[in-house]
Amino acid sequence: MARIVFDLDGTLIDSAPDIRAVANAVLADENLPPLTIAETRDFIGDGTPVFVQRMRAARGLPEADQDRLLSAFMARYDGAVALSRVYPGATEALTSLRAAGHSLGLCTNKPLAPTRRVLDHFGLATFFATVWGGDSLTVRKPDPAPLHAAFAALPDGPRLYVGDSDVDAESAERAQVPFLLHTEGYRKGDIATLRHRAAFGHFADLPALVTRCVAEDAPPGP
Known part of the structure; x- marks a missing residue:
């Protein structure tokens, strides 16, 4: 997985x-x-x-x-959660991915304290085995170190990074990790200008994309 x-x-x-x-x-x-x-x-x-x-x-x-x-x-x-919302289908996608046996982590440039507060507010914290904020290390994305740390804290397996922005695309490229682009976020450039393995506009499509990417990257059988 x-x-x-x-x-x-x-x-x-x-x-x-x-x-x-x-x-x-x-x-x-x-x-x-x-x-x-x-x-x-x-x-x-x-x-x-x-x-x-x-x-x-x-x-x-x-x-x-x-x-x-x-x-x-x-x-x-730290307490700024009242106006935020979870993107449609995100909770269901996380549930599906975890049920399929994938291990999930979070790596954001948001400081760790407000990150944990908003995850708790929306009931998302339990999905993630590891959480890294913008102040967890001395560097932030697009430096690849936070992504490397997040992946290292999870069990072995193929790596995928899911993000929405130019910073996320650069982070994935520098970390040499396949990037899945959420197109409804805060990117500044056109989709075509961001290097990504696949793009999705609704989280209902994410589990199938993950399955496809894992299959594409699997070593050939005997």
Whole structure:
């Protein structure tokens, strides 16, 4: 059976509304206009410090304010779950994959504390044998180290990574792992520009894609 590692934001959950609410509370304290949902989605993907950097730059705040704004953001982020939603069919797909004997992990650039909070909120934590956040190591995706760590924590088997973004595609490529692209997430480029083994728009299609990929990569029989 395969080792399958998932991204979180834009892959399993649409968290942009909660992230936007946190960002706009920080900006309101600065008497600055709020982020749009399009800006929010565009800023997601490279971890919370980079999100805050992009938010700060978009509203003309100086680099000297980065640490203060990041602290203000993180103070609100841990409990930001009310506006997020699980993508349709994701829970059912995770259930199906685990029932088929695959081992599941999670590797996200979201900090670990809010990651665990949102997984618990949606009842998803029990699916994952290992969870790696953006602050679990000293580097974040697209550095391949977090993906390597997530796969290493799972039993032996073929590897697959499921994500939604340019960062995820680059992470998979650098880790030399087949990439399954969720097309309804936060990617910035066209699907054709992202290297991927297969793409899916609804999670109902994911178990069959996994079965196909595992079969394609299986060594030939005697």
